[in-house]
Amino acid sequence: MTPLSGKPVVTAAKMRAAEEAAIADGTSVDILMARAGTEVAQTIRRLASGSEVLILCGPGNNGGDGYVAAAALRAWSLPVRVAALAPPATDAARNACAGWSGPVETLAETKSAPILVDALFGTGLSRALDPAIVAALRRLNARARLSIAVDLPSGVDTDRGVALGDIPAADVTLALGAPKPAHLLYPAAGLCGAIRVLDIGVPASSDVMVLAAPDLPMPGPDSHKYSRGMVAVVGGDMPGAAELSAIAALRAGAGYVLLLAEHGALQPHAIVRKAFTPDALTDKRIGALIIGPGLGRGDEARARLDQALASAVPLVIDGDALHLLDTARLDVVRNRAVPVIMTPHAGEFDALFGKGEESKIDRARAAALRSGATIIFKGADTVIASPQGAVRVAQSANAWLSTAGTGDVLAGAVGAFLSGNANIAFDAACAGVWAHARAARRLRGAFIADDLADALTAVRSRL
Ligand SMILES: NC(=O)C1=CN([C@@H]2O[C@H](COP(=O)(O)OP(=O)(O)OC[C@H]3O[C@@H](n4cnc5c(N)ncnc54)[C@H](O)[C@@H]3O)[C@@H](O)[C@H]2O)[C@@H](O)CC1
Ligand SMILES: [K+]
Known part of the structure; x- marks a missing residue:
């Protein structure tokens, strides 16, 4: 469990609105700043363990938090210096600065300290940082033992998640x-x-939240293989990819997995194999159909995708099948009566929905609205968006996930959860992403996608 999981993710405007609501309720901005600065100071005190602290204060309320923290550390008789970029420009920051009784050095000339606190800019950053500010930050950051950013590292765009300048971490x-x-x-x-x-x-709320552990039912004594969910995987040109999805679906808890493929390995025996025919898709027990991993992009692949789209089965569309989704097929997706989950990575997403300057959260949400499908926009920061506007953002799991086949494993896990309860495709998508990330966190070093699929068994037993 990560400390962020389940928390609302709040944009700069939403945070300002929450702050204004608190002010309207009778808590002044000075009180809010006193709270924020004191909380910051308490954390710095724990992390600094007596080392000298240098706090860099900007002109806005982020800088105000810095002055409050500096005054608190000084009141606790801890070594602390303050350097400012510019004089405080808001009433609250001016009041906070007035509460700091020590000298104020300049950012350009201040000497480094083992603990650097960056309170230059927070949610109010409106343009790229001046190179002189970046240079000063880099100089002080490089010489600090520990650098602590208040609210945000100065220079990052709060909502889009990009850096406006070559700022240090x-x-x-x-x-x-x-x-x-x-x-x-x-x-x-x-x-x-x-x-x-x-x-x-x-208090801040949002329909965007950090992905949290899902609450999934465990099999009971009366469960049978079909009640746990039947997943079918459509095979194609590269049999290994569809097999990885099939194994992952089983290990994520599906009761029955059918691999509709003509070729491929015979192991594991738990997977039922049969040649792909359009008739196979009419089996009413199939709770989810995965199409795309290793499908290929030729005429046969296109035909299989069209048959899958025309079927009455909930779909997970991944990999090659995403490349075959043209405007007409996206229309079919939108008009389907049963759910579709799509799992594009950045390149596939751009090809399907176009490039854009908005945040990954906003782009995923817009794509879900447009397509009527649940979108899993993959990456180190996977974003899951429902057509109803709910969004979950997953925290980075393990950099070693950047290896072939891990996407096939994700599609399999999502298919397993979708087959168990296709009414809530968004929940299935979230559960799949969560289980996949959890499995990745259990692994060390250069693991391979087969290991990741295997690790789902242990993850599933602990849900
Ligand atoms: N939202 C809340 O509930 C609270 C917010 N607080 C703090 O207030 C911060 C937001 O304060 P502000 O809205 O005053 O914004 P900031 O303090 O982030 O910065 C705004 C100031 O920086 C200037 N500025 C913006 N971009 C610049 C650039 N690239 N180069 C030079 N100057 C630039 C602006 O003209 C303005 O003077 C939060 O990040 C947080 O630290 C806390 O004080 C209390 C509670
Ligand atoms: K900051």
């Missing part, structure tokens, strides 16, 4: 009130280091 980021998209979306997430969310008493 923090070791720890203290997210105030709630995680923001930049704490989860790459490349910004890679600049945050370890993320801790500090409660500042500003």
Whole structure:
């Protein structure tokens, strides 16, 4: 379990709205800043263990938090210095600065300290950082033993998760009130280091949340193979990929897995194999059909995809099948009465829905709305979006996932959960992504996709 899991993911505008609601309820911005700054100071105190702290303060309320934290550390008789980029520009930041009784150095001239605290910019960053600011940050960051960012590393765009300048990475980021998209979306997430969310008493909600452990039913004494879910996998040009999906579906808990393929290995024996025929798709016991892993992109692949789309079976569309989805087939997807889950990585997503400057969260949500399908937009920061607007963002699981076949395993896991309950395709997608990530976290070093599929058994037993 990660500390962020299940938390709402809040944009800069939503956070401001939550702050304004708290102010309207009678909590002044000064009180909010006092809370935030004090929480920050308490965390710094624990992490610094007596080493000298240098706090960099910007002109806005992020800088205000920095002054409050500095005053608190000083009141606790801890060694702390402050360097400012510019004088405080908001009333709250001015009041906070007035509470700091020590000298204020300049960012350009200040000397480094073992503990660097970046309170230059938070959610109010509106443009790229001046190169002189980036240079100062890099200089101080390189000489610090530990660098701590208040709310966000200065220079990251809160909502889009991109860096506006060549900024250095923090070791720890203290997210105030709630995680923001930049704490989860790459490349910004890679600049945050370890993320801790500090409660500042500003309740924030969102239909975007960090992916949490799913709540799935376990088999009972009266379960049988079909009640646990029957998954069919359509084979094609590359038999190994469809087999990986089939194994993953079994190991994620499906009761029966049918591999519709003409060729391939005979192991494991638990997979039932039979040649693909359109008739095979009319078996009413099939709870989910996976199409795409190793399918190929030729005429036969196209025909199989069209038969799958025309069937009454819930679908997981992955890999090669995503490449075959043209506008007409996307229309069929939208008009299907039974659910579709699509699992594009960035290249496949761009090809299907176009490139875009918006955040990965917004793009996934728009694609789900447009296609009527649940979208699993894969990556280190996988985003799952439902056509109803719900979004979950998964935290990076294991960099070794970047190996052939791990996508086939994901499709299999998602298929297993979809076959168990196709009414809630979004939940199945979330469960599949979660189980896949959990399996990856159990593995070390250069594991292979077969290991990942095998690891699902242990993950499933602990859900
Ligand atoms: N939302 C909340 O509930 C709370 C927010 N607080 C803090 O307030 C922060 C947001 O404060 P602000 O909205 O004042 O924003 P920031 O403090 O992030 O920055 C805004 C200031 O920076 C300037 N600026 C923006 N981009 C710049 C750039 N590239 N180069 C130079 N100057 C630039 C702006 O003109 C403005 O003066 C949060 O990140 C958090 O740290 C806390 O104080 C209390 C509670
Ligand atoms: K900051």
